Amino acid sequence: MSMTKLFSPGPVMVKENVRRSLLHYDICHRSHEFEEMFQDTQAKIVKLFNADHSYYSVIVSGSGTSANETVLSSAFKPGEEVLLIRNGVFGERLLEIIHKYNVPLVDLPFPWATYPDLAVIERAMAEHPKVKVVAMVFHETSTGMINPVGEVGSLCRKYGKALFVDCVSAAGGQDIDVVKNNISVCTSVGGKCVGAFPGSAYVCARQSVLESLTADQCKNVYLSLYKHYQSAVTTHQTPNTPNVNLFWPLNVALTNILEDETLAGRISRYQKCAVIIRRGVCSMGCRFLLEDHMANTVTSVFLPKGVDAPAFLGEMEKRGYTFYIGKGEYGKQGMIQIANMGEIYEQDCYNMLEVFQVVLNKIQAK
Numbered sequence: 001m002s003m004t005k006l007f008s009p010g011p012v013m014v015k016e017n018v019r020r021s022l023l024h025y026d027i028c029h030r031s032h033e034f035e036e037m038f039q040d041t042q043a044k045i046v047k048l049f050n051a052d053h054s055y056y057s058v059i060v061s062g063s064g065t066s067a068n069e070t071v072l073s074s075a076f077k078p079g080e081e082v083l084l085i086r087n088g089v090f091g092e093r094l095l096e097i098i099h100k101y102n103v104p105l106v107d108l109p110f111p112w113a114t115y116p117d118l119a120v121i122e123r124a125m126a127e128h129p130k131v132k133v134v135a136m137v138f139h140e141t142s143t144g145m146i147n148p149v150g151e152v153g154s155l156c157r158k159y160g161k162a163l164f165v166d167c168v169s170a171a172g173g174q175d176i177d178v179v180k181n182n183i184s185v186c187t188s189v190g191g192k193c194v195g196a197f198p199g200s201a202y203v204c205a206r207q208s209v210l211e212s213l214t215a216d217q218c219k220n221v222y223l224s225l226y227k228h229y230q231s232a233v234t235t236h237q238t239p240n241t242p243n244v245n246l247f248w249p250l251n252v253a254l255t256n257i258l259e260d261e262t263l264a265g266r267i268s269r270y271q272k273c274a275v276i277i278r279r280g281v282c283s284m285g286c287r288f289l290l291e292d293h294m295a296n297t298v299t300s301v302f303l304p305k306g307v308d309a310p311a312f313l314g315e316m317e318k319r320g321y322t323f324y325i326g327k328g329e330y331g332k333q334g335m336i337q338i339a340n341m342g343e344i345y346e347q348d349c350y351n352m353l354e355v356f357q358v359v360l361n362k363i364q365a366k
């Protein structure tokens with residue numbers, strides 16, 4: 001049993017059946033047994049995004065960035081442009097990948113923690129006919145903001161663009177409907193709201209998009225969406241040796257959501273936990289970064305004036321609680337991030353808040 005409670009946005013606390021599945025007997029990734037489990041996992045990923053059978057998923061051995069890089073290094077033919085909507089660290093991470101692969105870019109930066117302006121986005125779509133794909137982050141984890149994916153999806157429909165959404169910290173934690181939201185391609189991982197281990201990433205895309213890929217347009221050897229798709233459809237395998245042992249926990253974690261707790265049940269638990277955490281820290285004098293559009297699973301708060309964030313996190317860590325320090329300038333301003341992803345229940349939140357209060361009192365008494 002773990003002595004640490006991870007209130008961090010990945011890695012997360014995993015359920016005991018997920019942990020135990022790591023001990024599955026060894027199998028070969030070229031075996032029939034693997035192929036069955038692979039297809040079963042693919043089908044569950046598609047369900048996680050409420051997709052219909054015009055969608056298909058592939059699994060990438062790596063962290064969330066590997067799935068994003070798979071898409072962004074593969075999706076463009078020469079001359080096609082991407083329009084990037086960004087308002088935080090993970091939007092900037094997409095930018096870094098886009099630059100690395102020299103994809104022609106229309107950049108739409110909004111200040112961190114600022115809700116993207118739809119009129120500005122629409123104007124950019126109207127003015128840039130060469131834009132093939134609009135890219136954005138569903139849940140900008142660095143602030144905890146949920147971006148307007150449904151609205152951007154409607155604009156993409158109007159202007160004939162494909163929509164790529166980084167759902168790394170959203171899948172299993174937010175209501176995502178790729179069909180309704182007109183999402184062509186999205187990515188996520190096992191090791192966040194889904195409640196598996198880090199290292200299992202995946203891409204869910206319209207099969208028509210995957211069918212249109214060519215080997216040449218993919219610029220990365222390992223992270224080729226073309227190769228992942230071709231291997232999956234023709235052999236039900238991955239192109240290279242995957243992290244076989246992590247497929248079982250991913251599969252079990254998806255089953256836990258889809259067949260046991262249900263997706264709606266998981267989201268509701270996360271919402272209840274977030275409410276408890278938010279009421280609790282607010283009553284202790286913390287101030288939220290966001291007033292609106294807060295995710296179900298991440299709370300960004302400034303500690304009361306005079307409380308040193310690293311010292312506070314250190315004291316919490318000693319007592320078995322892990323949070324994140326705020327990214328960039330936020331960290332220097334005393335902001336921390338409290339996540340409630342994975343195996344965190346209401347009572348865990350109350351227990352955590354008691355310790356939170358004890359540590360605050362101790363630091364404020366100095």
Ligand SMILES: Cc1ncc(COP(=O)(O)O)c(C=O)c1O
Binds near residue numbers: 169
């Ligand atoms: C929205 C989002 N995108 C991408 C990433 C990068 O994922 P990883 O660190 O697993 O590569 C993260 C990580 O927290 C994230 O929250």
